[in-house]
Amino acid sequence: MEKILVGLKRVVDFNVRVRVKSDGSGVETDGVKMSINPFDEIALEEALRIRERGDASEIIAVSIGNSDAQQQLRTGLAMGADRAILVLTDSPVDQLTIAGIFLALVKKEKPDLVLLGKQAIDNDNNQTGQMLAALWGRPQATFASNIELSGATAKVTREVDAGLETIEVDLPAVITTDLRLNEPRYVKLPDIMKAKKKPLEQISIADLGVEPSCGLKEISYEAPPRRSKGTMVEDVASLVAALKAKGLV
Amino acid sequence: MTRVLLIAEHDGTSINQSTAKCVACATELPDAEVHVAVFADDGATLAGEAARLASVAKVLQVDRPENRHALAAVVAPQVVALAEGYSHVFGPSTTFGKDLMARVAALLSVNQVSDVMSVESSHRFKRPVYAGNAILTVEAPSDRPVVATVRTASYQAVGMDNDAAIEKTSTDAELPQHTRFVELKAGKSDRPDLQTASKVVSGGRALGSSENFDIIYKLADTLNAAVGASRAAVDAGYVPNEMQVGQTGKIIAPELYIAVGISGAIQHLTGIKDAGTIVAINKDADAPIFEIADLGLVGDLFKIVPELAEALSR
Numbered sequence: 149m150e151k152i153l154v155g156l157k158r159v160v161d162f163n164v165r166v167r168v169k170s171d172g173s174g175v176e177t178d179g180v181k182m183s184i185n186p187f188d189e190i191a192l193e194e195a196l197r198i199r200e201r202g203d204a205s206e207i208i209a210v211s212i213g214n215s216d217a218q219q220q221l222r223t224g225l226a227m228g229a230d231r232a233i234l235v236l237t238d239s240p241v242d243q244l245t246i247a248g249i250f251l252a253l254v255k256k257e258k259p260d261l262v263l264l265g266k267q268a269i270d271n272d273n274n275q276t277g278q279m280l281a282a283l284w285g286r287p288q289a290t291f292a293s294n295i296e297l298s299g300a301t302a303k304v305t306r307e308v309d310a311g312l313e314t315i316e317v318d319l320p321a322v323i324t325t326d327l328r329l330n331e332p333r334y335v336k337l338p339d340i341m342k343a344k345k346k347p348l349e350q351i352s353i354a355d356l357g358v359e360p361s362c363g364l365k366e367i368s369y370e371a372p373p374r375r376s377k378g379t380m381v382e383d384v385a386s387l388v389a390a391l392k393a394k395g396l397v
Numbered sequence: 398m399t400r401v402l403l404i405a406e407h408d409g410t411s412i413n414q415s416t417a418k419c420v421a422c423a424t425e426l427p428d429a430e431v432h433v434a435v436f437a438d439d440g441a442t443l444a445g446e447a448a449r450l451a452s453v454a455k456v457l458q459v460d461r462p463e464n465r466h467a468l469a470a471v472v473a474p475q476v477v478a479l480a481e482g483y484s485h486v487f488g489p490s491t492t493f494g495k496d497l498m499a500r501v502a503a504l505l506s507v508n509q510v511s512d513v514m515s516v517e518s519s520h521r522f523k524r525p526v527y528a529g530n531a532i533l534t535v536e537a538p539s540d541r542p543v544v545a546t547v548r549t550a551s552y553q554a555v556g557m558d559n560d561a562a563i564e565k566t567s568t569d570a571e572l573p574q575h576t577r578f579v580e581l582k583a584g585k586s587d588r589p590d591l592q593t594a595s596k597v598v599s600g601g602r603a604l605g606s607s608e609n610f611d612i613i614y615k616l617a618d619t620l621n622a623a624v625g626a627s628r629a630a631v632d633a634g635y636v637p638n639e640m641q642v643g644q645t646g647k648i649i650a651p652e653l654y655i656a657v658g659i660s661g662a663i664q665h666l667t668g669i670k671d672a673g674t675i676v677a678i679n680k681d682a683d684a685p686i687f688e689i690a691d692l693g694l695v696g697d698l699f700k701i702v703p704e705l706a707e708a709l710s711r
Contacts, residue, residue: 165663166530175531244508271526271533272644273511275499278469282503287470287576290496293638303579307638308492309592309647310408314579315468321575327628327645328638362541364508367521367534375670378691384704387676387694396596396653396674397620397709 149204149297149319152195153259155250156209156224157185158217159270172368184220187265189227190325193332194295195263196228203297206230208257212249214238218348225343226335232348235356242363245353247279252356254284259320261302266291266324277324287317291326399429399519402457402483404476405447406493409437409465412446414593415489415547417554422547423487424452424555425516432457433561434479436472438465444563451555456563466578467493473500478568480505480542484519490546490648491592502544510537510545524548528644529667549592550650550671584639586624588614591640594623596653597672599642602629603658603680603698610635612699613657616706625649627659643668658698661686678702 160166161181168175184192195207209224211217212235221232235249254262267274281288289295289304293312296303297319306313307326317323353360381387391397401423406413416433423431433447434457444458457479463471476497480486486501488494490512502509515523520537522545537543591597598620600613610630617624625642626635642649644664650671657678659665666689669675677690678701687693694701 160527162664166527168531175527242508244503244506247503267645269528269644272528273499273509274495275502275509275511278496278499279503281470282473282500285573287573288496288500289576290469291492306492308581309639310581311583311637311639313581316577316579318575326638328632361506361508362538364510364535364537367536369526369531369533372525372529372532372670375675375689375691377688378675378693380687380693380695382694384694384701384708387692387705388708390692391653391674391676394674 149260151206151208151257151259152198152204153208153210153253153257153262154188154192154195154224154229155264155276156188156192156211156220157265157268158182158211158213158220159185159268162186162269168369168371172370174369182216182219184223185265185268187267187269187325189332190327190329191263191265192224192227192229193330194325197330198297208233208259210235210250210253212237212241212246221348222343223335225346225348226339227333228339231346234348234350236350236352242361243273243275244279245358245360245363246276247283248358248361249353249356250276250280251283252358254280261319262322264322264324266326277322281322284322287321288324289315289317289321290324292323293326293328295323295329399426399485400483401426401429401431401485401487402480403431403433404486404488404494404497405433405435405443406489406491407435407437407443412443413489413491414554415491415494415549416447417450418549418552419487419489419547420450420452420555421552422513422516423485426485427519430454434459434476436461436464436467436475438462448561448563449557449559450561451557451559453559453561456561458563458565459567460565461567463572467497468576468578469496469500470576471572472497473504474570474572475568476501477504478570479566483542485543485545487545487547490548494546498544498546505542505544507537507541507544510535510543512548513545514548514551525667528663529670530663548648550648584637588617589621589623591623591625591642592647592649595651596620596622597625597649597651598622598655598657599625599627599659600630600635600657601627601659602633604630604635607635612702612706616655616702619706619710622653627665656686656690657702659686660684661689
């Protein structure tokens with residue numbers, strides 16, 4: 149296969165304890181550590197392994213956002229992506245527009261495979277991959293835990309509620325990654341230096357001819373109701389007594 | 398009038414309980430008329446079961462050989478063909494619904510409202526973001542259909558005392574050939590289903606091995622509980638993936654949740670927020686799980702768990 153397109157979203161790092169802003173307009177991001185969405189990192193790792201097996205020749209990392217997202221793309225280049233595209237926008241973009249942007253890039257780059265994380269850990273939407281596949285009129289294999297490529301098809305094992313489902317899809321296709329697909333590599337210092345020389349193209353949404361669609365209006369953010377700390381019991385007997393008192397056993 | 402098309406989830410034999418929870422959510426919409434669509438290869442029995450769901454006005458039975466396995470790429474165009482005239486299209490936020498509904502949304506040129514946890518008005522919904530660390534209220538445009546997935550843990554299944562009309566119907570949707578079902582390896586278990594069980598016992602990395610997980614199964618069996626696990630335990634290979642509870646696994650709301658050897662990462666806690674009573678057993682008194690547990694017991698799980706199973710079986 150020729151090309152793989154991988155999406156890398158810049159998100160609040162998964163270790164950060166997120167706090168809602170007091171005015172309800174969003175969550176605190178000032179001075180907060182930002183990273184590549186963990187599922188996207190898995191997508192890139194899988195693309196790298198496919199290329200290392202000789203099954204692909206070029207990996208293009210794509211991000212959509214303001215110029216800060218260059219950091220995540222540079223990390224992606226250091227991991228091993230061949231080149232990067234940053235689609236610049238200063239305002240937040242809705243999911244359908246994001247899928248439209250990916251579609252425009254797909255038409256331009258003609259990849260055989262698009263690998264995306266199954267969800268971003270900020271908005272937890274879990275829809276971009278499915279939307280791109282729909283707009284593109286191509287197969288989707290979501291929540292992948294194993295990918296086997298053979299010629300013009302891919303056999304994908306998916307983590308579903310009932311267990312593991314395997315489907316076969318014709319390429320080109322969109323595959324979204326689940327946690328157990330692989331463990332992403334660490335970036336080494338020499339690779340970071342090398343990544344600085346790799347091409348990182350910046351384009352605007354307008355350059356791609358994409359019209360932003362009418363998204364969902366964000367009315368307000370609030371902190372979730374907290375569960376309060378309960379009682380500590382001393383031993384099994386007291387635990388059983390407490391459970392019995394609650395009528396649970 | 399709010400007209401809701403609700404996509405039933407099933408395994409070919411019976412309707413998944415997620416559907417009954419979706420109906421509960423749909424009936425929160427003002428003045429709602431709920432129609433349930435069953436896509437199957439031979440859906441007579443399934444449609445009959447769906448017709449018993451309380452508050453459902455009509456069941457649409459769409460039989461087609463291609464619907465034998467629920468492939469999103471195959472079902473989505475049929476949903477779109479049926480969606481004409483409906484103001485809302487709902488599905489469960491299970492792996493089935495997540496896979497399907499976003500594809501439907503894109504084909505209808507709208508954004509999906511993911512994981513609805515409460516209905517504020519016909520177009521305004523609350524949903525969790527940042528692993529449940531924030532609740533976002535969103536408003537969908539009023540001039541387009543609302544496509545949404547329902548966070549099933551936020552709803553109680555409706556009753557099964559109805560007798561709705563069943564309408565056999567078909568669509569002329571053109572179905573793609575590019576996606577083919579190969580196989581489903583389902584975890585065989587006589588235990589209650591993790592997603593719907595009223596009691597759940599979960600184990601974490603502290604169990605140390607697949608064999609050691611036996612004490613969790615034994616405790617679960619005394620309680621007639623389902624068994625879950627933290628991501629760490631699944632990643633370590635102690636148990637299969639379908640047992641994972643948390644942000645990226647199953648979101649559950651049992652009456653009783655017993656977390657054994659689970660430290661309580663945010664990503665895990667988001668999966669159990671709606672549980673009735675949370676019990677934590679952990680050797681580390683500072684583990685975050687104790688911050689949200691209703692009952693906590695610090696100590697060696699290998700001693701406590703068998704002792705607890707013993708005490709409960711008496």
